[in-house]
Amino acid sequence: MQQQQRLFLELSYNGTNYHGWQIQPNAVTVQEVLDKALSTLFRAKVETVGCGRTDTGVHASQFFAHFDLEAEDLLDQRFPQYLNSLNALLPFDIAVKRLFRVASNAHARFDATQRSYEYHIHHQKNPFKHNFSWLMKDDLDTDAMNLAASLLFQYTDFSCFSKSHTQVFTNNCKITRAEWVVTNDGLIFHVSADRFLRNMVRAIVGTLVEIGRGKAAVESIHQIIESKDRSNAGTSVPACGLYLTKIEYPYL
Template identity: 45%
Template sequence: MRYFLDVAYDGTRFHGWQTQPNALTVQEVLDDAISKVFRVPQVESIGSGRTDTGVHAGQQWVHVDLPKVFTPEEIVYKLNRLLPPDIAVRQAKQVGPEAHTRFDAISRTYEYHITLEKNPFLVRHAYFLSRRPNVEQMNLAAQALLELEDFTTFSKVKGDTKHYRCTINQAFWLEEDNRLVFTIQANRFLRGMVRLIVGTLLDVGKGKLSVHRFREIIERQDRSLSSGAAPSEGLFLHRVDYPEGYFDQQQALYNQEAHRLQALSNQEG
């Protein structure tokens, strides 16, 4: 049976989401917990997206196949008992056998957090800037993100990306109480894209780039023109969205699959 898990984590001590050799990752720790709790020898969880080293997630949907029917409450309770304090399963959903956290998602929203005052309680969760950038200019520049679709400029060279087109629906900065938050939503993101965008927008805010130049950098489709990536500690995968009514439909498919397997079991018995 297939389940979606809504997972949140502090990425500080992890080398990103995806399992890799000789490095501690969120996926590795989660899969190990699933294997032990539900007695599954090999677990291959699939995340709705990848996060890099040090990046956090308020919502990372993960799907996993388990050998029998479990209630969402059972899954959440049992996993949270074993998972470390910096990883939590917030909810679980019963879904159909073909449901896919990555391919079925229609948008992802990231937030980048900046603090304008030195705060020891935010050192792992916000990038500290000693001087306020020009937020108004950064918001003007960010409008170009909504009007263009090829973001080669904000992509890393390595990877198996087939194209660099993304549809960005939201991109804006908000300021409140010595905090800046950049919100960006798109149908897909390239590897390292958000941190490169933030780093380049901050150069606009510092007066190093004009609003016109920011747009020109994107249109040139030249990776060498982007500024350096903003530090990882300020970045959060904030939310992953699915089509309207998606989970209701998936619950119905889950119920059908559960009834089918029960009928087969009764026949064999």
């Protein structure tokens, strides 16, 4: 009888051509393309479990997934070969960086202790940033945006930033970083937490941008969060500027 083994994959992807990570009917997703490539490589049906889900058009510079494989001849010295073969099977916009063994109970989603995102904004038209950053020509008060972002640390219930009708047990998250950094041609918002709700980062950015435009006061963050009402927060910003950048595990 063949022994079942659990493997982790570290990958990155350009989300422009995909309807997010998670498999769904009548739409091409990163998970679907990856599962097909893995099934071809190992000549067996492979179904991955991702560290989370990303929406249509969102990118990931670091993403993890696990899968189980029944194989007697799965040798560590062949892993570089497997990696090369897998990348050859995948399209240009998905790249697998690592393939490695983990314990049989390791879980890409539930074992993650922290996740980090970046949201990119640029101020002048740039063809090389199209689909990779949000073109925002308005002048923004970054000091006000950072002051408002710092108020997020006072809360754990972020229902106001969550997409409606999501199937989760709690809307509580512990944010450990929320900071705008000025770049040569724009801004990057860095945010880290133990978990995120669907659409949460894009809703937070949309709310902070309204404050940066002067259309809302810094202190309005308190009322928005305490209302637990999505309609009180800002509009979700475009997906193209959002990147999942880091996933942390206690054993990696």
